[in-house]
Amino acid sequence: MLRLLNIEIHKLKYNRASKILIVIYFALLTSIALIAAIKFDIGPVKFHLAEQGIFNFPYIWHFNTFMASIFKFFLLLVIVSMMANEYSNKTLKQNLIDGLSKKEFILSKFYTVILLATISTIFVFITSLVLGFAYSDFTEFSIITSDLEYLVAFFVKLVAFFSFGLFLGILVKRSAFAVGAMLVWAMAEGFLKGMAYWKMEEHVDMLMRFLPLEAMSNLIKEPFTRLSAVKTVAKQVGEDLSKDFTVQPLDVLIVLVWTFIFIYFSYALLKKRDL
Known part of the structure; x- marks a missing residue:
């Protein structure tokens, strides 16, 4: 494992775009902390976003993981360009000539x-801890360690x-086309x-739950309607925003199955392809 990781880290180290x-x-990810600086002081109206409870434990685990996941597109570009470079620079063929099997290549x-993903998770964990201790009204150990499933x-x-x-x-072998294919897939899921909703509204959530991007989205639901201030405003206008915000084991299982499918077919495709 370490040998294969070292090969990839070496490639990333000398890829300026990836760095x-x-x-x-x-x-x-660090810029999430800047949200704490958002203030509006207009006459008698004083609004400080950090004081709305977004950095309170354990809510911060939900809020920060949701916000951080928005930026995942940048690392997606690293992944697809990493594969595109293997084809354009012919390093894939050279790795196989040098004795690396196709299975080892996919594993790397x-x-x-x-x-x-691990470094990103640790980074969000540390950032959340710092912001939480700086702004949270609750710092008891039992509260801090609640809702850590959002990090998982x-x-x-x-x-x-x-x-x-x-x-x-x-x-597709090309980073631009790969990103384009991802966007097309996202639009296809949205269209579906x-x-x-038009044809069978009562079954749409269960149907969409099993599609890859929707399943990933369901892992961490939007956190904003969970805020007490938002709920209070909603009640005043007669809206009920109550829903289950917890991480559902079935959603985790669905996403893990899709991960296996993606990796398996990556290997199957590479194994079948004549390089």
């Missing part, structure tokens, strides 16, 4: 996916999303969801 994208990604990419969901979501990108990178 820039990784730096941008972690800079954007998958280990890189896991490494990037975040990790699983990144691994699945990057595995999807890896599969598309192998399938719209058609399902």
Whole structure:
């Protein structure tokens, strides 16, 4: 495992575009902390976003993992460009000539996916801890350690999303086309969801739950309607925003199955292809 990871890390180290994208990604993750600085003081109206409870434990685990997952697209570009470079620079063929099996090649990419997801999760964990201790009204150990399943969901979501990108990178061989294919798939799921609401509204959630991007999205639901201030406003206008925000084991299982499918077919495609 370490040998295969070292090969990929060496490739990333000498890929300027990948290094820039990784730096941008972690800079954007750090920028979540800037939300705390948002203030509006207009006459008698004083609004400080950090005081609305978004950095309270345990809510911060939900909020930060949701916000951080928005930036995953930058690491997707790293993954697909990594595969595109293997074809354009002919390093894939050279690796196989040098004795690396196709299975080991796919594993090296998958280990890189896991490494990037792990570093991202640890980074979000540390950032959330710092912000939580700085702004949270609740710092008891039992409260801090509540809702940590959102970090697990975040990790699983990144691994699945990057595995999807890896599969598309192998399938189309070009990073721009791979990203385009991801966007087309996302639009196709959106179209299918719209058609399902039109034809069979009562079954749409169960149907969409099993599609890859929707399943990844379901892992960490939007956190904003969970805020007490938002609920209070909703009640005043007669809206009921109550729903289950917890990470569902079935959603985790569905995403893990899709991850296996992406990696398996990446290997099957590479194995079948004449390089």
